[in-house]
Amino acid sequence: MIASLQRHIQDTNPLADAPTVRLCKFALLELNEIQDYGARAVECLIDPAKRQASAEWLQLLDDCLKAAGGLDGVSEAVLKSIPRQHSSKPYVYDKTPKRDERFQDPYNAGVKPPEAFLYSEKYLPKPKTLMMYYKRLREIDVPEMMSSIITETKGKPWGYYLDMTRQLWDEARHGMMGEVGFAKDNVDWTKIPVNFTWSLNLNTQLTPIERHAVLYFIEQGLMPKTGKRFEWEVAVASGDALSGLFQDYDWADEVLHAKIGARLVRQGLPNSQGSHRLRRQVLVPNPQPLPRVQTKGFHPTPQLVARDLPGRLR
Ligand SMILES: [Fe+2]
Ligand SMILES: [Fe+2]
Numbered sequence: 001m002i003a004s005l006q007r008h009i010q011d012t013n014p015l016a017d018a019p020t021v022r023l024c025k026f027a028l029l030e031l032n033e034i035q036d037y038g039a040r041a042v043e044c045l046i047d048p049a050k051r052q053a054s055a056e057w058l059q060l061l062d063d064c065l066k067a068a069g070g071l072d073g074v075s076e077a078v079l080k081s082i083p084r085q086h087s088s089k090p091y092v093y094d095k096t097p098k099r100d101e102r103f104q105d106p107y108n109a110g111v112k113p114p115e116a117f118l119y120s121e122k123y124l125p126k127p128k129t130l131m132m133y134y135k136r137l138r139e140i141d142v143p144e145m146m147s148s149i150i151t152e153t154k155g156k157p158w159g160y161y162l163d164m165t166r167q168l169w170d171e172a173r174h175g176m177m178g179e180v181g182f183a184k185d186n187v188d189w190t191k192i193p194v195n196f197t198w199s200l201n202l203n204t205q206l207t208p209i210e211r212h213a214v215l216y217f218i219e220q221g222l223m224p225k226t227g228k229r230f231e232w233e234v235a236v237a238s239g240d241a242l243s244g245l246f247q248d249y250d251w252a253d254e255v256l257h258a259k260i261g262a263r264l265v266r267q268g269l270p271n272s273q274g275s276h277r278l279r280r281q282v283l284v285p286n287p288q289p290l291p292r293v294q295t296k297g298f299h300p301t302p303q304l305v306a307r308d309l310p311g312r313l314r
Contacts, residue, residue, distance in 0.1 A: 002031050004072035060085070093151050095203035097144040097196045105193035114138075118234070119226075125238035130187065132231055132243060136250065137178025137189060142171035144199035145215070149208045153268070163260050170253040177246040184242055209268045216261025222254050 005024040014021055046054075065071060066078040099106065114131045117123060146168040150161060182189040202211045222228045228251035235243035 001071055002028060002035060004070065004074070005031070007072065007074065093148070095148055095200075097141070097199050097203070099140070099196065102190045103194050103196075104190065106196045108193040108195050109197050111193055111195065118231070125234045126240065128234050129181070129238045129240045129243040130185065132235065132247065133178045133181035133185075133187075134189075134192065135178070135231075136174050136181065136246065138175075138194055139171050139178070140175040140194065141196055141199035142215070143168050143175070144196065145202050145211060146171065148199075148203045149211050152208045160264060163264065167257050167260055170257065174250055174253070177250065181242060181246065209265065212261065212268060213265050216258070216265045219254055219258040219261055223258055228254050 005028050009021055009024050012021060051058075060082070063078075063080055063082055066075075067080055067082055069075045069077040097106075114135050117131050118128055118135075146164065150164050150168065153160070179189065202214060206214065228247070232244065232247040232251050235247040238244075
């Protein structure tokens with residue numbers, strides 16, 4: 001891909017094609033970083049024996065590239081019949097989240113909602129930063145759930161997928177913030193169960209628009225003073241500068257996500273008879289706020305939100 005972008009910059013007219021040249025330059029910055037990371041990862045993980053064991057696969061990739069005339073399709077294609085491998089059967093999306101061996105006990109829903117600790121006046125801000133790192137780490141289930149919405153929602157304009165993918169990456173960053181915070185404090189988070197029942201239940205029991213409505217409901221519920229602002233204030237009061245920084249960006253991201261949800265969920269509700277029921281079920285004005293969350297505007301039905309732990313508030 002790097003070679004393709006470099007070739008485009010070299011071959012094109014820098015005046016006529018200036019916007020594309022500019023995009024290619026910025027893309028190359030990131031692609032070079034990816035290449036550097038990949039080379040170092042390969043150095044750590046691959047020895048000659050493993051390289052030998054992968055020889056057939058690597059040859060197949062080379063053959064595919066040659067048959068396509070390179071990644072940019074500019075080189076002359078080498079005609080060779082290449083049997084399909086994984087794509088010989090149509091891809092079927094698997095809604096069940098998969099995690100690596102660091103995550104234990106994924107069905108353990110017995111972990112108390114962190115909010116009980118976070119909002120208690122009995123505890124000092126510093127230990128609360130650990131609970132917030134846990135909350136951030138648990139956000140790994142948001143990309144697990146958002147990926148299913150994006151995969152199963154077809155035919156939307158490009159902007160839909162752009163916004164949703166940006167948000168998915170934000171949520172992955174939030175999860176990594178928790179991991180980094182624990183690493184800084186020398187806490188082995190792999191000893192703590194991080195359950196995936198929220199993403200599993202939403203992925204397998206709700207339609208994509210219902211899943212998105214649940215996410216939107218949760219995120220708009222974070223906007224009052226008792227939500228993201230409170231977490232940032234606790235982090236700042238704790239003296240843990242990293243926690244303060246992470247909560248600041250986490251808060252800002254969630255403001256954006258609530259806006260994205262407000263727009264896309266309303267747009268996504270179909271205009272059919274069933275949609276009126278869905279609108280009533282998913283987005284009904286509700287004067288009764290759920291415990292500890294002061295929300296304005298719209299609430300999904302409690303049953304929809306309460307598919308998992310009570311008090312799942314992010
Ligand atoms: Fe988040
Ligand atoms: Fe979010």
